[in-house]
Amino acid sequence: MNPEENYSSQRKASNYSDVLHTDDDINPIPPQCGYTFSIIKALLIYPLAILPLGTGLLLAYWYRALWVRLTYSSCPLSRATTVVMTDEYGQQRVSTVQVTTFPDAYSAIGNKVEISSCATRYLTHCRLRYLYSDDEKKFILLRGHDCDRTLAGIHESITGLSGRDYELRKATYGINSIDVPVKPILVMLYQEVLTPFYAFQILCLVVWYVEEYYYYGAFIVLSSLFTISYSLFQTYTSAVQLHELVRQSCTVNVIRDGRELRDVPGESLVPGDVMVIPPTGMSMPCDAVLLTGTAIVNEASLTGESIPVTKTPLPQTPDELYSSERHKQHTLFGGTHVIQTRFYNNSAVLAVATRTAFSTSKGSMVRSILYQKPFNSKFYRDAFIFIGVLAIIAAGGFLFSFIFYSVSKYVQPDGISISYLLLSPRVYALRGFDLITIVVPPALPIAITIGTVYAVARLKKNNIFCIAQQRVNLCGKIKLVCFDKTGTLTEDSLDMEGVVTSTNQQFSPMVTDPSSLLPCPLLYGMTTCHSLTLINGQLLGDPLDVKMFNSTGWTLEEPGEDTSRFDVIIPTIVKPPLAEGQDGVQLGIMKQFTFSSELQRMSVLVKTLPSHDPKLFHVYVKGAPEKIRKLCRPDTVPEDFFDVLSSFTQKGMRVLAVGHRTIDVAWHKTDKIERDMVECDLEFGGLIIMKNSLKPETTPVISVLKNANIRTVMITGDNLLTAVSVARECGMIEPDHQAIMVKADSTSAGVHISYHLLGEGRDLAELLRSGQATPMAADNQFFPPPANSLNTYGAGSIGSNDSSRHDRVPFSLVIDGKSFELVRTHCTDILPKLLVKGSVFARMSPDQKAQLVTDLQGLGYGVGMCGDGANDCGALKAAHAGISLSEAEASVASPFTSKVP
Numbered sequence: 001m002n003p004e005e006n007y008s009s010q011r012k013a014s015n016y017s018d019v020l021h022t023d024d025d026i027n028p029i030p031p032q033c034g035y036t037f038s039i040i041k042a043l044l045i046y047p048l049a050i051l052p053l054g055t056g057l058l059l060a061y062w063y064r065a066l067w068v069r070l071t072y073s074s075c076p077l078s079r080a081t082t083v084v085m086t087d088e089y090g091q092q093r094v095s096t097v098q099v100t101t102f103p104d105a106y107s108a109i110g111n112k113v114e115i116s117s118c119a120t121r122y123l124t125h126c127r128l129r130y131l132y133s134d135d136e137k138k139f140i141l142l143r144g145h146d147c148d149r150t151l152a153g154i155h156e157s158i159t160g161l162s163g164r165d166y167e168l169r170k171a172t173y174g175i176n177s178i179d180v181p182v183k184p185i186l187v188m189l190y191q192e193v194l195t196p197f198y199a200f201q202i203l204c205l206v207v208w209y210v211e212e213y214y215y216y217g218a219f220i221v222l223s224s225l226f227t228i229s230y231s232l233f234q235t236y237t238s239a240v241q242l243h244e245l246v247r248q249s250c251t252v253n254v255i256r257d258g259r260e261l262r263d264v265p266g267e268s269l270v271p272g273d274v275m276v277i278p279p280t281g282m283s284m285p286c287d288a289v290l291l292t293g294t295a296i297v298n299e300a301s302l303t304g305e306s307i308p309v310t311k312t313p314l315p316q317t318p319d320e321l322y323s324s325e326r327h328k329q330h331t332l333f334g335g336t337h338v339i340q341t342r343f344y345n346n347s348a349v350l351a352v353a354t355r356t357a358f359s360t361s362k363g364s365m366v367r368s369i370l371y372q373k374p375f376n377s378k379f380y381r382d383a384f385i386f387i388g389v390l391a392i393i394a395a396g397g398f399l400f401s402f403i404f405y406s407v408s409k410y411v412q413p414d415g416i417s418i419s420y421l422l423l424s425p426r427v428y429a430l431r432g433f434d435l436i437t438i439v440v441p442p443a444l445p446i447a448i449t450i451g452t453v454y455a456v457a458r459l460k461k462n463n464i465f466c467i468a469q470q471r472v473n474l475c476g477k478i479k480l481v482c483f484d485k486t487g488t489l490t491e492d493s494l495d496m497e498g499v500v501t502s503t504n505q506q507f508s509p510m511v512t513d514p515s516s517l518l519p520c521p522l523l524y525g526m527t528t529c530h531s532l533t534l535i536n537g538q539l540l541g542d543p544l545d546v547k548m549f550n551s552t553g554w555t556l557e558e559p560g561e562d563t564s565r566f567d568v569i570i571p572t573i574v575k576p577p578l579a580e581g582q583d584g585v586q587l588g589i590m591k592q593f594t595f596s597s598e599l600q601r602m603s604v605l606v607k608t609l610p611s612h613d614p615k616l617f618h619v620y621v622k623g624a625p626e627k628i629r630k631l632c633r634p635d636t637v638p639e640d641f642f643d644v645l646s647s648f649t650q651k652g653m654r655v656l657a658v659g660h661r662t663i664d665v666a667w668h669k670t671d672k673i674e675r676d677m678v679e680c681d682l683e684f685g686g687l688i689i690m691k692n693s694l695k696p697e698t699t700p701v702i703s704v705l706k707n708a709n710i711r712t713v714m715i716t717g718d719n720l721l722t723a724v725s726v727a728r729e730c731g732m733i734e735p736d737h738q739a740i741m742v743k744a745d746s747t748s749a750g751v752h753i754s755y756h757l758l759g760e761g762r763d764l765a766e767l768l769r770s771g772q773a774t775p776m777a778a779d780n781q782f783f784p785p786p787a788n789s790l791n792t793y794g795a796g797s798i799g800s801n802d803s804s805r806h807d808r809v810p811f812s813l814v815i816d817g818k819s820f821e822l823v824r825t826h827c828t829d830i831l832p833k834l835l836v837k838g839s840v841f842a843r844m845s846p847d848q849k850a851q852l853v854t855d856l857q858g859l860g861y862g863v864g865m866c867g868d869g870a871n872d873c874g875a876l877k878a879a880h881a882g883i884s885l886s887e888a889e890a891s892v893a894s895p896f897t898s899k900v901p
Contacts, residue, residue, distance in 0.1 A: 034080025293343030335362030
């Protein structure tokens with residue numbers, strides 16, 4: 001298979017779900033046209049551009065791609081000196097072709113592509129480097145060390161690069177720097193003044209001062225100076241902040257030619273370099289894959305969540321291709337901070353660089369700020385149409401006055417008739433220009449800017465900061481606001497509500513204090529199935545895990561120094577309080593399978609200490625109740641599982657389930673045991689119930705929006721039933737509204753759509769138990785044909801065909817991410833109705849969140865989005881007004897940022 005086809009197929013098969021993944025959604029071969037400079041065209045075009053007061057040069061400055069086409073000749077890309085490339089938003093950008101004196105771009109374009117020339121041609125487009133391929137006859141995106149490589153193949157890089165390989169890669173990839181230089185003030189002033197509005201104002205000022213309109217002209221000058229100064233201040237401040245945000249300078253230890261080099265500048269790293277991660281940690285200057293040891297990483301700069309994440313070495317599977325999405329638990333992303341590393345006997349922890357500069361995760365975030373999606377707003381479209389109409393009227397008036405004064409004759413005293421235009425050409429030329437300056441209001445940009453300045457100042461007083469001032473004018477058009485749930489509508493932290501144990505297929509009454517539990521699998525699962533670690537004596541990890549573990553009263557110990565805990569056979573031990581004794585039971589956590597959002601669970605391999613059987617190990621699995629139930633033996637799951645589960649989820653509780661089993665495996669084989677071998681044939685252990693409280697300001701804010709006739713929608717990755725409960729509690733779903741779940745199932749005959757009433761638990765339990773539930777509309781015609789019937793539904797049309805029932809009940813639709821994707825793809829006739837009446841969209845991936853915002857905009861809604869963290873980044877940028885409640889780097893791309901969480 002051609003490398004590019006292989007790459008394309010991988011992109012289609014992968015689900016890239018968060019801001020941590022870089023250029024996987026960028027076309028590796030964007031549309032491109034080559035040009036070379038033409039002396040003949042230049043001699044013809046330049047005089048025409050200069051003669052009419054230089055207006056042609058202004059057009060060349062505003063429309064650079066058009067200017068290239070006028071002054072350059074089209075040619076094959078192999079000879080081009082200038083290339084016009086079209087980005088993913090349809091904008092055309094001009095790039096200059098450059099030449100590097102080293103070849104060897106085999107690892108960048110693809111293993112089968114060879115460049116035999118002594119010079120490699122490349123260009124830079126949107127801060128990414130593209131190399132010319134003789135095979136493709138086009139410029140192709142420069143890709144990293146992770147391109148089309150198996151896991152075992154990446155491990156082969158552990159010996160580091162040779163001196164020659166390093167020099168070749170450095171010439172190919174350039175320096176590893178994410179630098180956003182701050183333009184000088186004079187350059188910013190030049191760019192600001194040469195915008196179309198201010199260029200037109202300069203023309204107006206010349207006309208007014210010739211006609212001695214001094215006072216009005218002076219007022220316009222002073223106003224323009226004020227708006228230009230303020231705009232320059234805002235632009236310069238934002239540029240400095242971005243420069244400081246992305247600037248990073250560090251030294252690293254690398255292995256080259258089989259020996260370790262110390263204190264190498266991070267800017268000199270290239271893909272394929274093997275780094276030594278120090279025990280005390282470091283800030284990652286590039287994306288890298290962990291080869292040996294483990295690392296505890298703080299990814300708050302990218303995800304917005306200050307939760308230490310444990311990274312483990314990349315497996316050496318020979319046939320599996322590396323993917324930054326599937327193997328993110330083995331990937332150290334650029335811009336994140338490694339807190340500390342651990343390995344046997346203080347051996348070196350090694351990582352191989354895969355992507356550098358703007359190809360990294362941090363570089364992707366910066367590019368999203370520098371090259372934002374062009375905003376095609378109806379407000380701005382109408383404004384330009386309005387100005388265009390006025391310009392046409394002005395041009396018509398100018399032409400009419402020219403013809404009128406040319407035809408009109410003035411009879412002189414000597415009887416000779418002469419045209420008024422020839423009699424006083426200066427006066428009548430000025431009269432024509434007067435028409436233009438009067439019809440097209442030159443003060444319009446000043447009025448808009450002053451209004452924007454005042455609005456931004458008001459927002460700043462409320463600790464809301466704006467980096468995209470053009471979005472301010474759109475906020476008044478907002479008719480719908482989407483909210484994330486966790487951390488936005490609800491508090492970040494969870495409170496332990498209680499636990500429910502399961503014995504002999506029966507649930508016990510809920511215990512509100514887990515520390516009072518007698519020894520049981522549920523208790524052991526709570527104390528071992530987590531990703532907690534001790535750093536400087538402090539227990540760190542996912543807040544949910546911290547709250548769960550602390551509620552048991554047990555203690556966690558990691559023998560040895562922080563950075564050498566792999567010296568012991570069992571690195572982590574948990575034990576009960578000394579006062580309770582509990583027969584001196586201690587549990588050693590032997591192996592951990594980290595939480596997977598796709599699998600919605602995590603698991604651990606545990607050894608009971610002391611143990612009389614060296615091959616006996618316990619497995620504890622924790623995750624979403626529905627997922628754990630499927631992994632458990634049916635004869636261990638209580639019959640009222642769904643009834644009990646729905647009784648908690650409908651109250652807005654966060655529910656987790658625990659399953660367990662025992663396995664016999666040799667001690668030395670535990671490190672290589674596969675996840676699928678342990679997460680099966682489980683016994684059901686019980687439920688863990690956590691409470692996620694609403695923020696005190698949530699309900700009042702929702703009420704204010706509803707009173708302003710602004711619709712509110714919840715978009716969350718959490719459980720659907722929990723989301724519906726929170727939506728009811730905060731007022732998103734009115735008390736008198738029925739919640740109808742839209743469920744889409746893919747069958748051999750196509751996609752089956754059914755509708756289910758989320759009522760008092762009995763119907764809901766039926767739904768969960770069967771996986772299908774009893775359809776509320778047997779003929780799949782839940783929506784009546786008329787479009788205006790969306791506001792209410794006829795109770796008689798749901799569950800029966802009794803046309804005699806005409807009572808109407810208000811309703812709100814809810815749906816999960818899986819069904820939403822099926823509806824979008826296969827049921828486009830239902831999608832608009834779902835968007836109009838949908839109140840809760842649960843289990844949504846980050847990509848689906850952004851797509852939902854775009855779909856709502858397609859219906860004509862002015863959409864606002866409020867969220868926090870990297871999983872909301874796409875939706876925040878896609879919305880007309882995105883408001884981030886996090887100041888992390890991942891959310892800087894949001895037009896608005898609130899310092900009040």
